[in-house]
Amino acid sequence: MSERVQIQATINGEPVQFLAEPRQSLLEALRDELGMTGAKEGCGNGNCGACNVILDGRLVDSCIVLAAEVEGRLLTTIEGIAQGNHLHPLQQAFLEEAALQCGVCTPGFIVAAKALLDRTPHPTEDQVRHWLAGNLCRCTGYDKIVRAVLRASESTEANA
Amino acid sequence: MQAIAYQSAKSIDEAVSVLRQWGERARVLSGGTDLIAQLREGRRHDVEVVLDIKSIPEARELRYSPGQGLYLGAAVPCYRIYEDAAIARAYPALADSAALIGGIQIQSRAAIGGNLCNASPAADAIPSLIALGATCEIAGPNGRRTLPVEQFCIGPGRSALEQNEFLVALRLPSPAAQSGSCFLRFIPRNEMDIAVANAAVALTLNPAKDRITAARVAIGAVAPTPLLVPEAAAALIGAPLTEATLERAAEAARAAARPITDMRGSIAQRRHLARVLTRRAIESAIQRAKES
Numbered sequence: 001m002s003e004r005v006q007i008q009a010t011i012n013g014e015p016v017q018f019l020a021e022p023r024q025s026l027l028e029a030l031r032d033e034l035g036m037t038g039a040k041e042g043c044g045n046g047n048c049g050a051c052n053v054i055l056d057g058r059l060v061d062s063c064i065v066l067a068a069e070v071e072g073r074l075l076t077t078i079e080g081i082a083q084g085n086h087l088h089p090l091q092q093a094f095l096e097e098a099a100l101q102c103g104v105c106t107p108g109f110i111v112a113a114k115a116l117l118d119r120t121p122h123p124t125e126d127q128v129r130h131w132l133a134g135n136l137c138r139c140t141g142y143d144k145i146v147r148a149v150l151r152a153s154e155s156t157e158a159n160a
Numbered sequence: 161m162q163a164i165a166y167q168s169a170k171s172i173d174e175a176v177s178v179l180r181q182w183g184e185r186a187r188v189l190s191g192g193t194d195l196i197a198q199l200r201e202g203r204r205h206d207v208e209v210v211l212d213i214k215s216i217p218e219a220r221e222l223r224y225s226p227g228q229g230l231y232l233g234a235a236v237p238c239y240r241i242y243e244d245a246a247i248a249r250a251y252p253a254l255a256d257s258a259a260l261i262g263g264i265q266i267q268s269r270a271a272i273g274g275n276l277c278n279a280s281p282a283a284d285a286i287p288s289l290i291a292l293g294a295t296c297e298i299a300g301p302n303g304r305r306t307l308p309v310e311q312f313c314i315g316p317g318r319s320a321l322e323q324n325e326f327l328v329a330l331r332l333p334s335p336a337a338q339s340g341s342c343f344l345r346f347i348p349r350n351e352m353d354i355a356v357a358n359a360a361v362a363l364t365l366n367p368a369k370d371r372i373t374a375a376r377v378a379i380g381a382v383a384p385t386p387l388l389v390p391e392a393a394a395a396l397i398g399a400p401l402t403e404a405t406l407e408r409a410a411e412a413a414r415a416a417a418r419p420i421t422d423m424r425g426s427i428a429q430r431r432h433l434a435r436v437l438t439r440r441a442i443e444s445a446i447q448r449a450k451e452s
Binding site: 005021022023025044045046047049052055058059060061063064065066068069112115130131133134135 | 161162165166168189193196197199200201210212214237262263264265266269350352
């Protein structure tokens with residue numbers, strides 16, 4: 001029953017093979033099997049967005065995706081947002097706007113914002129707030145985060 | 161969370177055979193936004209196998225034509241409804257529901273069919289499906305059958321699916337000319353919450369657009385299951401579009417509500433909301449019908 005299954009997926013552009021138990025969430029597989037600890041477990045039930053990844057172009061909560069479901073699919077995690085040492089404009093903007101305190105929600109916010117800017121390069125403030133409704137922050141508050149996303153959207157590189 | 165097996169069926173027959181093999185120990189997985197959360201929270205100890213239906217062509221198909229209506233595979237995620245302009249225009253109440261279930265992350269995965277099968281009294285898609293006259297297509301060991309969606313939920317978390325059956329798809333009839341629909345929900349927050357009460361209305365106007373010729377009204381989170389309210393529809397059909405007509409329909413929805421008091425709201429508040437939301441959904445549906 002708890003036999004591990006082999007899963008192949010493309011993660012941040014690289015083909016990856018790993019073993020996971022069918023009961024493991026994608027988040028658990030990323031963190032515990034692949035050592036990719038950027039995505040965080042906040043609520044563990046799809047309410048907080050700290051575990052956000054982009055799966056076949058759609059933003060999802062990886063805590064409520066089974067690892068077994070990603071066979072053959074394309075995944076982008078927070079680890080794939082920067083290009084080597086070159087920060088993504090969203091990461092730069094989060095630093096410049098001081099849009100984080102404890103940082104636990106930050107990978108999820110950046111991945112969620114990336115998914116937004118991929119679709120809507122120049123969102124309005126309302127669009128940003130609506131899009132980020134599934135991401136919770138318990139310390140910074142949302143104004144700085146929204147400002148950072150808007151600032152990044154003004155950068156011509158945001159869609160790079 | 162307990163150990164489980166994961167099986168992905170490629171066809172309806174394969175899914176039924178897995179269900180026959182595992183019986184009540186199997187649970188169908190579409191978007192997983194309810195099921196996986198329930199498993200992880202230890203609320204589904206009975207489940208030993210999750211049966212993923214997302215690779216079954218009939219469960220992932222979404223097809224609309226003005227002549228044939230809407231075919232909505234049970235595993236089609238919410239975003240595909242509201243991102244399809246023709247579908248959103250033909251079935252605005254369904255698009256309303258799809259766009260406010262959870263946040264963007266949930267809408268990437270959560271399926272309208274899954275929302276129905278979870279059978280929550282507060283489900284945000286079910287009143288819209290009821291108002292829009294949806295029919296369930298069900299597969300099981302004895303073949304296929306159909307069921308009007310208002311008969312699908314039989315109690316909180318309980319559906320009319322028999323043992324080893326699963327929901328394959330929903331079919332919605334094409335809206336007549338001069339039709340409009342609307343779904344509204346009351347929650348204390350702006351987003352990401354469970355309905356205190358909700359309501360959906362679908363209606364058709366006469367060519368002069370001054371009378372309602374057909375209507376269906378459904379309310380949710382005010383009874384053990386989402387409710388079709390024929391009395392509210394009866395108050396609208398054939399009556400002039402006056403304040404009194406709208407109030408009679410809204411009052412019929414209030415009278416049909418059989419809510420409980422819980423952490424989200426009281427009986428009195430929910431009855432009141434059933435009336436107000438129904439009233440507002442009627443007004444919006446009329447407006448949309450006039451603009452259609």
